[in-house]
Amino acid sequence: MxxxxxxxxxxxxxxxxxxxxxxxxxxxxxxxxxxxxxxxxxxxxxxxxxxxxxxxxxxxxxxxxxxxxxxxxxxxxxxxxxxxxxxxxxxxxxxxxxxxxxxxxxxxxxxxxxxxxxxxxxxxxxxxxxxxxxxxxxxxxxxxxxxxxxxxxxxxxxxxxxxxxxxxxxxxxxxxxxxxxxxxxxxxxxxxxxxxxxxxxxxxxYKGSPNLKLNAKPGWYVASVTMGTGVGVAILAAIFFVPFLWTRVIRKDASVKWYHVFMGPLLFKRPIVAEAEQARVPNYAVVQHDEETEASGSDKDSQEMASSERDEIDLEKRQIHSNQRALESHQLTHKELVAAGREKMHAKMRLKRGPLGWAMRLLHNNPMGPGQIYEKKNMVTFMKRVPAMITVGALYGVHYDIHAAQTGIAGTPDGERMTKVYAHxxxxxxxxxxxxxxxxxxxxxxxxxxxxxxxxxxxxxxxxxxxxxxxxxxxxxxxxxxxxxxxxxxxxxxxxxxxxxxxxxxxxxxxxxxxxxxxxxxxxxxxxxxxxxxxxxxxxxxxxxxxxxxxxxxxxxxxxxxxxxxxxxxxxxxxxxxxxxxxxxxxxxxxxxxxxxxxxxx
Incomplete structure (x- = not known):
């Protein structure tokens, strides 16, 4: 008490x-x-x-x-x-x-x-x-x-x-x-x-835990444990990581999966199963080609969608293409460029399957009407939007395009500035x-x-x-x-x-x-x-x-x-x-x- x-x-x-x-x-x-x-x-x-x-x-x-x-x-x-x-x-x-x-x-x-x-x-x-x-x-x-x-x-x-x-x-x-x-x-x-x-x-x-009092240990103990662990990690990397990386990057064996790392030195003797022209590694470039189909999922995913959800996404795609044609028809101001960039990202989110895509589509298709919040139509709309707003609040960051935001929007001073920085x-x-x-x-x-x-x-x-x-x-x-x-x-x-x-x-x-x-x-x-x-x-x-x-x-x-x-x-x-x-x-x-x-x- x-x-x-x-x-x-x-x-x-x-x-x-x-x-x-x-x-x-x-x-x-x-x-x-x-x-x-x-x-x-x-x-x-x-x-x-x-x-x-x-x-x-x-x-x-x-x-x-x-x-x-x-x-x-x-x-x-x-x-x-x-x-x-x-x-x-x-x-x-x-x-x-x-x-x-x-x-x-x-x-x-x-x-x-x-x-x-x-x-x-x-x-x-x-x-x-x-x-x-x-x-x-x-x-x-x-x-x-x-x-x-x-x-x-x-x-x-x-x-x-x-x-x-x-x-x-x-x-x-x-x-x-x-x-x-x-x-x-x-x-x-x-x-x-x-x-x-x-x-x-x-x-x-070295920082030590208050409960274990590791910071009170003598200096030779700290140095021995610290360097010993570092050397141990390096030895494990030499035994398991190097053969794995050698097979994937130098031999360009596309069949190598993550779990093959446990084979260790045996990978040096493993025959190449699927040799590729280039090593199968991710593309680490900051600026990458924008795949519009990325957001909508694979063909298999599309087949597994409910008919109503697939219809919603097809309608959303048509609206996106229509908006893009409208934007390209005239010169945009800086404010319009920023708004168009944000809308492009939101459009991708609306094409996604799952809770976020559903929530983004619901909010997009059910905007608040004219008048105050206490108008009957607005109160009904608001109650319909509440579950979607909560869902977006929880999941929006998970699907946010960090790289697109960092590189800036093409045509804006910020976008041009980042292009110059990356060029150097x-x-x-x-x-x-x-x-x-x-x-x-x-x-x-x-x-x-x-x-x-x-x-x-x-x-x-x-x-x-x-x-x-x-x-x-x-x-x-x-x-x-x-x-x-x-x-x-x-x-x-x-x-x-x-x-x-x-x-x-x-x-x-x-x-x-x-x-x-x-x-x-x-x-x-x-x-x-x-x-x-x-x-x-x-x-x-x-x-x-x-x-x-x-x-x-x-x-x-x-x-x-x-x-x-x-x-x-x-x-x-x-x-x-x-x-x-x-x-x-x-x-x-x-x-x-x-x-x-x-x-x-x-």
């Missing part, structure tokens, strides 16, 4: 905003972390959601509690609340409300900001309103103050860029610059698995890139694990303060360990944010900054993961989104020209990061000041 029953409503509101902050974290920061893998076509958006969910939760539950303390107690000293648990609950509820509202607005408008720095700025604003500017830890404060935290705003992207550029230049010199790079990509792949495996092990061992990036053979797509899956999971371990503190830190103060009635009790169930709930909420709303950020990241491919992408992710681990080891909350953005720019510059990077997008990102500090801080400070001076909390 809670001690502060009179503040149960504050706890309820704080819980809501903690969940909203975690949702925004998934839709913003996690989506940005996985945008690299999706942009490189190493994984699809659906695969990213599954892998992101698993590794975010493992990272958050296993090692997430360590970074929560910085936000909980490092910015506002517990003594500043003078043992008033009610004021402390209110303070962190307001901080969550201000930070989550700002990030939600930015995500809706595809303006990427750091949820980490939004919350830190909001906590600082609350601290000024509650205890005065003198009580806020503005300096370094042994690595826990605002000075140490905001130092990461400049350091983290630069350090990530350096790590990522170094790794990619190693790949470029070792493989891409060879006259025949395909064999080099195959036989050097175990080395890059070694690097990725070592980083992944560092995420688990060297394109490497798909057979070479294929080797690094597997490495990138490992590095992406590592980055997701590191994000879960580091950024779960954003939401769980303030929520843990609110919960413990509400239960015990003692502000000092907020120093208690973060319950595992809170980590699990918020990490699940982060995953929901990635699944349902992450496409807003993915659409303006990844290929929107520079040209992506698996070899570039795995370098970006490893560089960002190393940086996150480095900062977390010193218990400094660092924005994973800033790290991956810096890594993306670093790899883009490896093309040898500044023109290979979309500096307009980079400038907008930096501007959004900087504006987050005063806006989130001011929102939280003003709201806290108003609430503190109400009769109840005065």
């Amino acid at each position: 809670a001690v502060l029953d009179q503040y149960t409503y504050v706890f309820a509101i704080g819980t809501f905003f903690a969940l909203l902050d975690a949702y925004n974290n998934g839709a913003n920061d996690v989506a940005n972390a996985w945008a690299t893998s999706v942009s490189s076509r190493s994984v699809s958006y659906r695969q990213a959601m599954v892998l992101g969910t698993v590794f975010e939760m493992v990272g958050a539950i296993a090692v997430g509690a360590r970074t929560a303390d910085t936000i909980k107690n490092g910015i506002i000293p517990t003594a500043a609340f003078q043992n008033n648990a009610g004021v402390q609950m209110l303070a962190f509820t307001v901080a969550l409300a201000a930070a989550s509202s700002w990030v939600m607005w930015c995500t809706k408008h595809s303006a990427h900001v750091s949820s980490t720095y939004s919350l830190i700025s909001a906590v600082a604003g609350v601290g000024v309103a509650t205890a005065g500017a003198a009580k806020v830890q503005w300096g370094w404060n042994k690595g826990s103050g605002l000075g140490a935290i905001f130092a990461g705003l400049g350091m983290a992207p630069a350090i990530s860029a350096g790590f990522a550029a170094t790794i990619f230049m190693l790949i470029k010199v070792t493989v891409h610059m060879r006259k025949n790079p395909v064999p080099w990509s195959v036989f050097t792949s175990p080395f890059f698995f070694l690097i990725a495996g070592t980083i992944c092990t560092l995420s688990i061992v 990036a060297e394109k490497y053979p798909n057979e070479v890139e294929h080797a690094y797509s597997f490495v990138q899956v490992l590095t992406a999971c590592t980055a997701s694990f590191a994000h879960g371990a580091n950024d779960i503190g954003n939401s769980v830190g303030p929520w843990a303060v609110i919960y413990s103060a509400w239960q015990t009635g003692n502000a000092s009790a907020s120093k208690q360990p973060v319950p595992i169930w809170q980590l699990a709930v918020l990490s699940a909420t982060i995953s929901i944010g990635l699944i349902t709303y992450g496409y807003n950020i993915m659409a303006v990241m990844g290929n929107k900054i520079t040209y992506h491919s698996p070899s570039r992408g795995c370098s970006m992710e490893m560089g960002a993961a190393i940086t996150v681990l480095l900062f977390s080891q010193f218990k400094l909350p660092v924005s994973t989104s800033m790290c991956i953005t810096g890594a993306t720019v670093g790899v883009g510059l490896c093309n040898g020209t500044l023109k290979a990077v979309n500096w307009q997008r980079v400038g907008l990102l930096v501007f959004a990061w900087i504006m987050t500090i005063p806006i989130a801080g001011t929102l939280a400070g003003v709201l806290m000041g108003i609430l503190l001076n109400t009769p109840h909390f005065a």
Whole structure:
């Protein structure tokens, strides 16, 4: 039973905003972390959601509690609340409300900001309103103050860029610059698995779990386990992955399936069953030919459709062709080009089988009529649209065309800008890139694990303060360990944010900054993961989104020209990061000041 029953409503509101902050974290920061893998076509958006969910939760539950303390107690000293648990609950509820509202607005408008720095700025604003500017830890404060935290705003992207550029230049010199790079990509792949495996092990061992106390192990133990695991992964790659890749890419045996990887060295002696002119590997090009039939499914699928559904799709196809002819008949303005691009994507979705296609067709064919919502016809239409609106909200992101959004719409300034950026990036053979797509899956999971371990503190830190103060009635009790169930709930909420709303950020990241491919992408992710681990080891909350953005720019510059990077997008990102500090801080400070001076909390 809670001690502060009179503040149960504050706890309820704080819980809501903690969940909203975690949702925004998934839709913003996690989506940005996985945008690299999706942009490189190493994984699809659906695969990213599954892998992101698993590794975010493992990272958050296993090692997430360590970074929560910085936000909980490092910015506002517990003594500043003078043992008033009610004021402390209110303070962190307001901080969550201000930070989550700002990030939600930015995500809706595809303006990427750091949820980490939004919350830190909001906590600082609350601290000024509650205890005065003198009580806020503005300096370094042994690595826990605002000075140490905001130092990461400049350091983290630069350090990530350096790590990522170094790794990619190693790949470029070792493989891409060879006259025949395909064999080099195959036989050097175990080395890059070694690097990725070592980083992944560092995420688990060196950061340490509070329960297992792995961080307390001696240095020789950490080094032995880390390098031993990395070498083990490299040996497994040499035994199983190299023969598989050699058979598929060099021998061009089209009969090789994924499960043949378990044959290992036996593949070297396996006769070629179906030799192809080209290796059967995916096309990793960012810009690909648009197949209109792709959205409607195969002929077999069409035969299995219900007659009514097939008629709906046939009608939709005729409408699409009619609209295309109408658009081609006159010169479009910029606004019309953007609307036409959006309609083209929605038209593809309406051709799909399953719940999303049904929902999109229902909404398209049943628009709201003239007049207000309370008109009888509009109320009937609205009730009919509600199930479809819920379905679209849950599934829209799964089917969103991330690459089309990143490359821009032909004929618009944005589309022309991205065409110029891509023209200055060297394109490497798909057979070479294929080797690094597997490495990138490992590095992406590592980055997701590191994000879960580091950024779960954003939401769980303030929520843990609110919960413990509400239960015990003692502000000092907020120093208690973060319950595992809170980590699990918020990490699940982060995953929901990635699944349902992450496409807003993915659409303006990844290929929107520079040209992506698996070899570039795995370098970006490893560089960002190393940086996150480095900062977390010193218990400094660092924005994973800033790290991956810096890594993306670093790899883009490896093309040898500044023109290979979309500096307009980079400038907008930096501007959004900087504006987050005063806006989130001011929102939280003003709201806290108003609430503190109400009769109840005065």
